[in-house]
Amino acid sequence: MWRGERRTRILIVDDESGFRESLARRLEKRGAVINQAGNGLDALASLAQEPVDVVLLDVRMPGMDGLAVLERIRQAHPDTEIILITGNVNTNEGVAGIKAGAFDYLTKPIEIEHLIGKIRQAFDKLVRSQEQAREERFRVRMEAQLIAADRLAALGTLSAGTAHEINNPLAIINDSAGWLKSRAAKDESIAPAMRKDLDLALEKIETSVKRARRITHQLLSFARSADTMTKEFNLSELAVEVVELTRKTAAECQAEVSAACEVKDMRVWSDPYQVRQVLINLVSNGLQAVAPGGMVEIIITGNEKDAIAVVRDNGPGIPPENLARIFEPFFTTKPPGEGTGLGLSVSRGIIEKLGGQIKVDSKLGKGTIFSVSIPRKPIQSTDKQTEDISR
Ligand SMILES: Nc1ncnc2c1ncn2[C@@H]1O[C@H](COP(=O)(O)OP(=O)(O)OP(=O)(O)O)[C@@H](O)[C@H]1O
Ligand SMILES: [Mg+2]
Known part of the structure; x- marks a missing residue:
């Protein structure tokens, strides 16, 4: 039971050790990797240690019954497929199991080729859904990247225009502030208190112009990145x-x-x-x-x-x-x-x-x-x- 590079990993859960052993031997011969558990709790412990692809689960077991184990496995290991094995007198349990999320059920006595066919189907389903999940993750990542790329492209176009437009008035503000400064320095009629306020205001204009320049500089460098110079x-x-x-x-x-x-x-x-x-x-x-x-x-x-x-x-x-x-x-x-x-x-x-x-x-x-x-x-x-x- 090979698929691609990987052997199917199976956990057999049954309280009848003879049945378990003989099934394990036959499946191992077909290339599967087998773990065994004699009851529900051991099965859960084994899965926690070593996840598998498919669980073959006896419905009737002393202690925790198969359907309760099924529910716990579905919760803790949603990526594992479960095939129930029921006594031939009680197919209701099998139907209830499928409702609770089992892949399928088989009735004892088990016909080995039939079982292997089911295991293959369960394993294929598992691989398909893993592939789908991988594709979905890839799609979500690509979408996020495209949105980010779109945003950056839009920002690039916008920034080129805005930065140029803002640079011109900035230059005028800067020149005018410079002119005011030198004009004020020469004007002796300005009272000292007024001069202080004036200097402060002009200084604020200068630092704000510098800051606005930093922004336009960054925006322009971004816009310029469109035409690189190699x-x-x-x-x-x-x-x-x-x-x-x-x-x-x-x-x-x-x-x-x-x-x-x-x-x-x-x-x-x-x-x-x-x-x-x-x-x-x-x-x-x-x-x-x-x-x-x-x-x-x-x-x-x-x-x-x-x-x-x-x-x-x-x-x-x-x-x-x-x-x-x-x-x-x-x-x-x-x-x-x-x-x-x-x-x-x-x-x-x-x-x-x-x-x-x-x-x-x-x-x-x-x-x-x-x-x-x-x-x-x-x-x-x-x-x-x-x-x-x-x-
Ligand atoms: N080396 C760093 N150490 C700690 N935080 C950082 C470091 N580099 C970036 N950051 C964080 O990333 C944020 C964004 O950085 P980015 O360079 O894009 O903008 P900025 O530095 O805040 O602004 P500007 O680049 O215009 O000065 C920063 O505000 C800071 O929180
Ligand atoms: Mg920075």
């Missing part, structure tokens, strides 16, 4: 550059940032500017998460096929309930005004466009590890530039 670069050198670029932020956070390149020459055909943006986002997150004295490290490794940049920190870690949400656009736990919540969603968008993957692993109280892998060779694309290079 060239050859050394990811290890890029990591060192990112350390230099984030040193100031690190100092502000009183934290250390460093790069450890296991492979000094990790050549990649990809978009260096976008990869740099992703690493900066990840390092900034790490620096913002760690306590003073904390560290953020970029580690570059990889193999023939993929280059891998790991960004790890010894910050507080990400609570499990947030872990599933951190890549959502606008998800942030930072105080209002401090985080846009776009860093990670933009980073993921970029890396997926480049044909790579971004993964996270975090332990509360220990820290967080982001791992970015990108293919070292350009992905197949209709993008002209990529085609030229791969020729």
